[in-house]
Amino acid sequence: GQQLNQSPQSMFIQEGEDVSMNCTSSSIFNTWLWYKQDPGEGPVLLIALYKAGELTSNGRLTAQFGITRKDSFLNISASIPSDVGIYFCAGRAGNMLTFGGGTRLMVKP
Amino acid sequence: DTEVTQTPKHLVMGMTNKKSLKCEQHMGHRAMYWYKQKAKKPPELMFVYSYEKLSINESVPSRFSPECPNSSLLNLHLHALQPEDSALYLCASSQGPGTYEQYFGPGTRLTVT
Numbered sequence: 001g002q003q004l005n006q007s008p009q010s011m012f013i014q015e016g017e018d019v020s021m022n023c024t025s026s027s028i029f030n031t032w033l034w035y036k037q038d039p040g041e042g043p044v045l046l047i048a049l050y051k052a053g054e055l056t057s058n059g060r061l062t063a064q065f066g067i068t069r070k071d072s073f074l075n076i077s078a079s080i081p082s083d084v085g086i087y088f089c090a091g092r093a094g095n096m097l098t099f100g101g102g103t104r105l106m107v108k109p
Numbered sequence: 110d111t112e113v114t115q116t117p118k119h120l121v122m123g124m125t126n127k128k129s130l131k132c133e134q135h136m137g138h139r140a141m142y143w144y145k146q147k148a149k150k151p152p153e154l155m156f157v158y159s160y161e162k163l164s165i166n167e168s169v170p171s172r173f174s175p176e177c178p179n180s181s182l183l184n185l186h187l188h189a190l191q192p193e194d195s196a197l198y199l200c201a202s203s204q205g206p207g208t209y210e211q212y213f214g215p216g217t218r219l220t221v222t
Contacts, residue, residue: 033210042113042199042213043152088151095165095206099151 006089006100013079014108021087021103022073029091029098032065032072037086037102046087047074081107112136113214115200121220124190130217132183132200140206141183143175144199146216152199158183159206190221 006023013019023032031050035043047058049065049072056063062075072089084107089100113134122128132141140159144152157165158177172194174186183200197218201211 031210035213040197040216040218042115042201042216045210045212048210095157095159096154097211102149102151104149 004089004091004098004100006103008103009101010104010106012106012108015079015081017079019076019079019083019105020073021089021105022071023089023091023100024071025091025098026070027091027093028069029093030069031092032063033090033092033097034061034063034072034074035088035090037088039085043088076105079105079107081109083107113200113202113212115198115214115217117217118215119218119220121222122187122190123222124192126190127186127188129187130185130198130200130219132185132214133181134202134212134214135181136202136204136212137180138202138204138212139180140203140209141177142201142203142211143183143185144201144213146197146199152213156185157206164206187219190219192221195220 004025034046037043047063052069053067054065060077086102086104088102090097116131143155146152154167155169156175161177172189176184197216199216200214203209203211
């Protein structure tokens with residue numbers, strides 16, 4: 001089946017730093033979604049991308065849909081302690097989402 | 110409002126018990142999903158309901174039985190589960206099947222003893 005490689009697996013950064021994470025695939029996706037999940041909670045949708053090359057922002061978050069449709073990245077600027085959590089990318093092809101393995105973000109105050 | 114609700118929040122059950130997980134959304138979404146998530150792993154798709162009909166079953170064991178009584182409700186009936194079935198069970202919904210972003214509920218933490 002389709003595989004999504006998400007990197008890095010974890011990051012430990014200082015408050016105020018910018019963060020970048022990405023997902024790559026061997027397959028083409030029609031939609032890219034980025035979610036954040038806090039411990040014991042469900043994933044919360046952060047950004048949805050629908051077109052190759054699309055760049056979308058949501059506050060301090062910026063995400064891009066790669067031009068080849070096989071990758072996407074998420075940037076977080078000026079990180080704050082509440083950014084802590086696991087970030088998942090998800091690519092849609094057909095009826096189903098394929099999730100990346102997640103990036104665990106830890107922020108040191 | 111992009112809220113999906115799930116009950117119960119936590120559930121502990123024995124291997125001989127029968128229990129049900131419930132999910133509800135009032136966004137008018139016509140596709141609903143069940144996912145299973147183990148610790149430190151991404152969600153794994155179990156079932157997809159599209160317009161109240163089961164459209165995808167990802168080879169899930171028969172001890173998990175989904176039900177969609179109406180367009181707002183989704184149940185997951187559990188029977189004779191195994192300890193390895195302990196996980197966070199997530200419900201999600203989307204405006205239509207496959208085309209739109211999925212919104213997740215808070216999940217039910219299931220422990221099988």
